[in-house]
Amino acid sequence: MSQPVVDLSQFDISKEEKDKLVAEVIRYVLFKTHHSSGCPIKREELxxxxxxxxxxxxxxxxxxxxxxQKLSSIFGYEMRELQRSRPSSANQGRISQQSAAEARSYIITSKLPSDVYKKYVLNDNDSTVPLNGFTFVVLSLVHISGGKMTEEDLWRNLRRMGLDESNENHPVLGNIKQALDTLVQQRYLQKDKVSGPEGNTLFYELAERALDAPISESTKAHISEIVNKEVVSVDVDD
Structure with missing residues (x-):
């Protein structure tokens, strides 16, 4: 489908200038995504x-x-806009100074169907596979805890899986604490310090990337699949 013709005179630029700017944005988004491990790119930067x-x-x-449009039609990427979420405690009295523009960011995701992506893009030696697994485990733990979990509870559950915050040389994930911090930088999680009668408590809460429909629905589907398998297993054992 052809795109509607836009009168570039309203911007006082030529078609060549427009194409150059579009290419500059695409180049910036692709390189920034690669070099920042997929962290969202603020609209303010663009x-x-x-x-x-x-x-x-x-x-x-x-x-x-x-x-x-170009990223989609030429590169097969969807450039999704995210609206930065605030910790739930901020909605209970703390006023954010962040403007709507500052709160907007972008991520790029492949438009390939997941089965095709796994078959032709990923492989057993792909370094992103274990990181994706770690991401799913952490998001699932926080999700089944109501979308919010204390740091203490999260690490207690991860230690049961052999993932200790003091381990800096995990054979696959490397520094476990840094791996968790990366999920915060990528905006899957957000950290929030809440004051209480017994002092400060640090919480991990689902952030906008984990709440975005594709990730949220995928997480819920995988959790349901695991739960159903466990139910079937229990029934068979009985």
Missing amino acids: TQLLTKNYRQRNLPTFIINEAV
Whole structure:
């Protein structure tokens, strides 16, 4: 389907300038995603990139939308916009100074069906496979705890699986504590310190990336699958 023709004169740029800006955004998104282990890219970063030499107010939105279309049609990536979530405790009185623009970020995900992606992109030696497994385990633990879990409870459950926060040389994951911190940087989780009568308690809570529909639905589906298998196993044993 052809895209509607946009009058570039409203932005005071030529088609060549527009194409160059779109390519610059795509290049920035791809390289930043690769070098930051998939951490979300703030919209503010892209806006600054596009307003270095241009001052038109609506230009960043137009160029970013063009980049989204190109990433999809040429590279097979979906560039999803996320709205930064706040810890639940912040909704109980603390006022965020963060503007709506600052709260927006982007991630890119493959548009390939999961079975095709696993068959043709991933392999047994792919370093992302164990990290994906670790991510699923952590998100599942927090999810079944109501979307929020104390740091103490999370580590207690992970230690049962042989994942200790003091282990800096895990044969697959390396530094376990850093692996968990990476999930915070990637916005699967957010950390929140809550004051109570017995002092401060650190919580891990699902963040916007884990709450985004594809990840949330996938996590729930896998949890249900595991639970159903356990129920069947118990029935057979009985």
